[in-house]
Every structure is written in C-alpha cells, then in structure tokens.
Amino acid sequence: MRVPIGWLRDYVDLPDDPQKIADRLAMLGFPVEQIETRPVISGVVAGRITTLEKHPQADRLQVASIDIGADAPVVIVTAATNVAVDQVIPVAVAGAHLPDLTIEPRKMRGIQSEGMMCSAQELALPGEWFEDGIMQLDADLPLGSDVVAAFGLSEAVLDVDVTSNRVDAMSILGIARELAAAYTTPLRAPSFVQPAPTDAPAGDLPRVTLESADCKRFIAQRIADLPAGPAPSWMRIRLALAGQRPVSAAVDVSNYVMLETAQPLHFYDAAKVAGRHLVVRDAHPGETLLGLDGIERTLDDRALVVADEREALGLAGVLGGAASQITATTKELLLESATFTGARVRRMSMALGVRTDASSRHEKLLAPALADAAAARAAHLLWALGATVYAPQITGAPLCAPKAIDFDARSVERLLGFPLEDAEIRRALQALGCTIEPLAPGHMRVAPPAWRTDLSIPADLVEEIARIVGYDRVVAVNHAIAPHTIESHDFHVEERLANALAALGYREIVTSALHGARLFDILRRAGLTPSHLSAEVRNPLSEDQRFLRYSLAPGICEYLARVDAPMRVFEIGHVFMRENGHVAEVPAVLFAFTQEPGDEPAWRDSGFLRLKGDTQALVRRMTGVTPTAARDRRTGAHPGKSAAFLIEGREVATCGRLDPRAEVAFGIRRPTYVCNLYLDSLPDLVIPRYVPRPKFPTTYRDLALVLPLDVESARVAEIAQGAIGSLCIGVHIFDEYRGPQVPPGRKSLAVRVTLQRNDATITDEQADEAVGHAIAALERELGAQLRT
Amino acid sequence: MSELARNLNALDERFAAALAQADDERALDAVRVAFLGRSGEVTVLRRSIGRLPAHERPGAGKEINDAALAMEARLEDARAALQRHIFDADLAQSIDVTFPAIAPVEGSLHPIRRVLNDVCAYFERRGFSIVLGPEVEPDYYVFDALNIATDHPAREGFDSFFLSDTLLLRPHTSPMQIRTMQLHTPPVAVIAPGKCYRRDAVDARHLYQFNQIEGLLVAPGIHFGHLKGTLLGMCRHLFGPDQQVRFRPSYFPFTEPSAEVDTTCPRCAGFVTQCKMCGGSGWIELGGAGMVHPNVLREVGYDPETVSGWAFGFGIERLGLIRYDIDDVRRYLENDPDFLEQLG
C-alpha cells in the first residue's frame, strides 16, 4: 500500500527522516518494501492570474500578470491554453528548481518572463491524471504560499506491507494510529461525525432491504446538489501520490475515504436506482451484470449483489455496475457504506476472477463501526464541497463493542519470557485504543477499540503489548529439553544413503517434481509406456508443471542430456502415483551415470558391471547384506542388460543400461546406466559381526571352463560351491571369453576356487580332490568342459 | 712368502676384480656364492690346508677365516655403496609437481542437503528429533488445523497447487506441526525439513519448488525468549559467532504472537551500503516464527493452559544463499556441474 508521508503528517507528528519512519513501521509489523523519494522542487508558490493579454509579437503566446502575494505582480509569458483570469495556479518564480530545470527570467519575443506556470507533470505528478496544461489549484489557497510544502510534494511515499489480519491498517489513518501509539504522541483523527442534515424536506429517501445474512450493516445516504468539476487540488494530489487516479469530485471523495479509513464506499446515481430501493440479495441464476470494468458477467446464486427493484446494480463489496454509475451529469447520489461477510466476498471475488481495492478490504474482517465512520466522513467532505446531505439510513444489526478480554498480566511473561508492570501493559494497550478496566493487581478487562477485529484472546493482546514495548525486549535464553521419544530414523536413513552415494562418486542433484506432457511424448517416441498413472495438478502455473513425477528417472535423464558430458549423479525425493482415486506418495532413490562408449564386444558391458558393483556396495552399506542379482526386464531398461537385486526374496533395487531408444528420445548421447533403489523395501541395517578367519593357509585352483552361452556365472559358482562344501571359501569368476578359441555356441569362463581347512593346512591332494568334485558336478549339470 | 700367503693374495686379487665388476644386487650375490658360498673359493682353500707345508698348517685355518671375514665386510660395504648409489639416482629425479592431478571420481551432496545437514546437526545436538512427512497433504493439515479456516484471507498467501478440492502440494512444512503433535504428547521438540510447492513465477528469488525447515518446541514454560535463544544459536552455528537475531512483529494465523526473524548480514555486518545480500540494511530476513496459537494446541488435544510452544518455518534455499553467497535460487534446480563441484 502506498502511504504518502505528507498525508500521514496530517494525523501524527513524525520524524523528518523517512527511513526512521520506515524502520519504526517495520518493528511494528508493517515492513516497508520501498521508500519512494520525491524529486527536490523549490520556489513554486500559489499565484492568481490577474490579467491575461495576447502577446503582441506572437500569436500562440499570452502574457499573464500574476499576484503571488508580493508587492508587485509577476509577469509570465506562456503558451498554455487552459489559463484564464482569476485562476489560482502554481508559479515557479525566478530561482525555482523543478525536477528538470531551474527557472530564470528570460525574454520571450521581446517581453521579460519572470517565471513559469507549472503543469502537474512539472511538479512530478502523473501528468495524464491532471489537467492538460497548467495545474489548477484551490481558490482559497493563500497567494504566495509554498505549493510544495502545502501539498507535501517533497515528502517520500512509503510502500507498506500490511498483513491480512490488519485490514484496519490498510489505510493512512490506520498506519498513523500505529505510529502515534509507537511514538506515544497524540493522533489527530479527522471528525467522523455526520454533518447536520439538511432541513430540506426529506422527499423520497432511499429504502434498504437486506435479504442476505451476508450483509451485516448497510448505511445508505442521499446526497444531492453534487458539486460540478474536479475535487479540490489537495485531495487530487493526495490521491495521485497514493497511486489513485483522480476522476471527479464525488468519485475522488469515495476513494479518498477508503484510502483514509480502509472502508470502501460505493456511490449510485440516485436517478438510476429503480424505486430508490437498494436490496442486498443472492444473485438470481443467469442474471447478468455489466461491471464498471466493462465486462458483462453471468451470475449464479453464489454471487451477492446489491440490486434495485429491477436488476442487480453491483457485486456486493467487489465491483459496481455500469448502469447505476455516477457520471459528470449526476446531480444526486446514494452513498453505500456497508459491511459484508468477508468469506462471501472472497469466494465471489475468486469465483468471478475480479479483485478490486474494495474486495481486498471487504474480504477481510472490516469492523462494522467503520461503515458508520466512513459514511460520516464522506458526507462531511461532500457537504464541505457544497452538496446537500440528508440523514443516513442505517440497516442491520446494532453496533456492539468488540468483546472484552480478561487479561492476566502473567501471560506476558509466560509467552514473552519477561515480566511487565501493570502500568506498562496499560500504557501500551491504551496507546492502541483499548479501554482498560482494572480488576485486581495483575488482572484487567481489556476492550479492544471498535476498528480492531483481530483481537480476541489474551495471546493477541500479548502480541500488541510486545509490538509497542518492542520485540527487542525479548531476551534470548536457552531451554533444557526434556527427553522425548520421537524417532529421527527416516531422516538418518536418507542422510546415510546420500553420504554413501557421494562416497561412491555420485553427485546429488535436485530436479523438478512437476513436469509437462512432453515427457509422455518422449516415452511414446521411445516406444515406451509410463510405468504408473500420473497425478495431475488442477491449477498449474504453466503447462510444463502439470504432472507430478512418478519416477525420478525422467528428470535425471533430461539432466544428463542437458549436461552432455559423462556424469555420475543421484537424487533422493518423493514420487507420486495415481492409484484408484487417491495419490500414493513414496520416497525414491535413483542414481545414474553416463560414460563414453567403450571398445568392447557386444556380449560384455563393463558399464553395467560397474553399476552393479555400486548397487551392491550401496545396499551393503545400507543394510549390512550383499543382495543377490537376477536377470530382470522392465520398461525403460535395456531388456538384456538389466538386473533386480534381492534380499530374502524382496526386491531392493533394479539396475541396468537405459533402453537405448529412451536415450535417443531424451537426447542423451552416451550409454546411460540407471539404478533404482526401493527405500521402502530396504531392511534395516544389520550390525556386522566380526568372524575371525581360520589361521591355516589357503590355496586355490584356477580352472578354464568351456560352457554353453546361456549358462550364468552365478550358477557356476553355486554348483562349484555346493559340490565342494565347506572346504571351499570362495568361487570367483574373473574372466569370460567368447571367440575362435572355443567351439561355436560356447564360452569360456576363468574360475578361481579358493580352499581352506579350519583345522589343519590343506594338502595339495585334498585340494585337487575337492576341485575334482566341482569339475565333475559342473560337467554333469552344465555340460562344462575343462579347457586345455 | 709362504704358499698360503701366495694363495691368499691371488684369491684377494680375483675377489677384488669380481667385486669391481659387480654393479647390481644380483652380481654381488654371485660374487658371494663364488667366493664365500658352500663350494666357493674360500672353501676350496680351506680344504687344501692339508696340502700345505707342515709348518704353515697350524695358523692356516685362522688366516683363511680372517681373510673370509674381510671379504665378507668388503662385500657388505659394496652392497651399501650400491644401495646408496641407487637411492642417490632415485633422489636425483624430479618431476613437475604443478602438472595437473589425476582426478578422483568424486561424489557430493547437493548444497541444499549440506545446509540442511548443518541445521539438523545443530538441532539434534540441542535435543530435537528430525521428522519427515508427505508433500501431498489434505487441506486439513495445511490450513484448517493451523487455524486457517476455509475463506480465511491468509489462505491467499499460500498460492498452492491443488490436486483435488481437498488435496494439495503442501505450500509450507507447518502441517508437520499437526502431524507431530497428534502422534506425541508433550514435551515435543522436532524439526521437519522438506520440499514445499507454491504457484510462484520463477525468478532469482523464487522457485515453485523449494525447501523449508519447520521447528517446533512445545513443553510447559516455553516462551518467546527460548525461541530467540534457539535461533540465535542456529544463526551462530551456521553463519559465525558474531551473528545477532532480531524479531519483528508479523502475522501468521497459527502463531500468536508472531514474528519475522532477521539475522545480521554476515557479509557486510551492516557496514556496506551497497551490500548485495542485505541491500545495506545490515539485516537479512530468515522467515516466520511465533508462539503456537492456542487454537492449534487445542486442535491436537493439548492444553494451552499447561503447555506453550514456539514454531518457526524457514526457507532452506535462503539459508544456502547466505551461507554460500549464491546469487540466484534457480541455480539449485539447474544443478550445473560446476555449481555442484564448487559447493559439493
């Protein structure tokens, strides 16, 4: 919210330095986003044009004589066309500084011009919001008075953040009230008393009917004989500084009062309200309304409207209608100052997609008392401009004071950690407008002021007290935490996992959990189908954030394609699947690497073996158990180069070469290897137990076995181990060969069998005999032959 | 000259010649075998004592032994000299130590996790547990239970991604306050880190996907000062021993009183008017905090008369920006290899 400091000073005495004011506001809970300083302008005074003559030498120039309250008038040559005798205008006299120029006397076509008449633009106001030409000031401005000082044109404008609980402070007066309390200085609030109503005959006063409980209070007031022309210049300049475009006297008064008090008003052209009857009701389904914004909307009964006897005139608290809007020819208006249910206004504003200054205030908890105050203020301002004001008609529940709160002074210490004397508590709360009735020492009954709707429990008052005495009073202390039994297990699993993957040489990345439909195109191009149904966001900000990821793989693949260099990465994050009507969410872990293609035969893939090694090491680190690997096929993986890892029959990981079609579809230009770890299936870490090895020496035998191509290494190891029994402490397959040295359809495996006795040194004969059993079993079961 | 003396002289000459020829360890061994071995020349000489003139025989054994010992010693000297020579040659070698290293395969943790681990380490040391929770939440946990009823204006501040009328991606980690308190009775001391999502347009300061860390301490007698003490400790742990913490009033429906928490700018300590990190104010905003609202305590079945508590929710990205001088939050989701390498 834009807060011109010059306007604030009307209500409260403040330090000169805007930064000081901003700092104090921040410590009251109103952070200042920006301090907009105004350009330095000096030497501009109010003057009245006394004579105006055509320049004898120039058709398009005029020579004005201007009374600036000095002994002699100032003569100014001007090209402006909107000037006339008796106008009061801003005059930049010789020596004046304007944002872009310094004024000096100069001859214009033979006549000495001693200054310049100023436009709004020249006074650093938005030129298009004011007269085209010289700015018009109010006739009652003392001639020669400093225009910059009179209108606060040099004062900075603060952009203040107001939290949603403080709708009362979405106003200049609200901010002034806070500062007055903080500086313990009096507040000069304007009068909120209705002007004495006209004694003209009442005539046909408006009628109001509230058909919906969502209107709490409705003040209607007939105001006639509206002034023609613009609002006074002080009001127009204030509105402009606050960022509101001046329109006409009546509209400006309504905006001015809203900015001043936070209460939005609406003015109807009285002649356009059928039956002079205002009805607050639910919209009829199908009813249409052309808004002030030029948009016609079709309504349903969720909308709350203010209607006359014929049709809806406006959306209550949100937007007026075009049909009943006041115009330059409006002679008489009906003022509306109302309180609606915030939730209703908010829902309507969201459903219809229309947000206005009014709705952003009405949707919060505006105090009903503000409706009365704002009506009175507007009536007063219009009356001062010469309008005829009739008595207000108030409909709705009677005003009741906000509920008083029984306050125990000890709650200050309980919540803030430091005690306060009753007197200090009273001072702080009274400064904010609370009324206090002492009950007993340390006890009081606190009645919040009428404009505050956010104070209802003692904790609310504690915050108010803290704001005034200063949050700096809170002293940092340490607490002793009592033992409690909440587990940090999941976090530590994740932490260990991340550390283990980093130790294996993978870098952690974080990718987006939201993706677009493009992923499905990529999968389709690769001939793949998604492994799960995706959960979908209803209100994505952009199309590439429509779906929740069901796997970490696509994000990592896109990343690897983008980086386009060999990389080893991992990600830990949640994935989401749509499963019969609900969204399943599971933690997922994925690591992957790309490497330059190697020079190796098609039947060997060292990238896979490396990935398998990392997978087994990781699982061992996490569980204490080495998982077994088995051939696996699933979508996304190369069908011949993928494995599942099992612990006691439970799948804990799958890994493999990425389907080459997916690599191409994602745009990855290197072989890619991916492992999925299933965190939910991973057993807890088994603390390893140390088993001493027998102290007797080991021996080994190396065998070259020729086997059918489809025999898997694990089977060879298993049979050898089984045939020898406990004497065999390891079967290690350390090489594979395929090629001309072995018959077609066969391969050769190099196998080392390691043997050891736990009671004596094993002899060569014992070793040979044991290995002989193994060879026999391998021949029998797998058709293996010893290669010679 | 006696025959023995002649023989010994001749032996010595041959030994000296062989020794001079030997220029490595193996050659020295050969010399030893040839002269001092089981069937070497010294042994041959010893066996020939019987053929010496009778008067020479009595002292011959000792003389031969002495000669053998002397040869042994010379062999040892030669061996030592050879060793010295090898070392000298090796030590004379020199390489270009500025030549680029052979790079190890290095892994790393994401900067977000690194900050998070630092924060968690601090809180664990102070007796807090670390809890994790879902990212897709029913609106009950995100709003209603946190004193943000339907139509509450504060809902607007949480521009959330909705999956259905009631299901959304959590826009903050505060649902974990409710989940934790519903599961446990006081005292409760937890922090809850995790991903959050908001419909924010991405720029240097905003991401639609970000991380928060929630803190919650509920026990009898807990007040604002405890919150300040804890956060002061956290800031000093993360940013240095001179950090200060400041509370500013603010508004959150689930805390009362509420505060925005600032810490002193660790880069300029408020002395640089053009400081990029703090804009010259000397303070950096960390996030929101406050005393848990009585309605929230009641919602989870706690008695606001007997226990009180504080809670906070900070952005982890922001803590990282401060800790690592990161200029743009988008870098967290870009994972540029150079970024990962520098901060890993």
Ligand SMILES: [Zn+2]
């Ligand atoms: Zn700084």
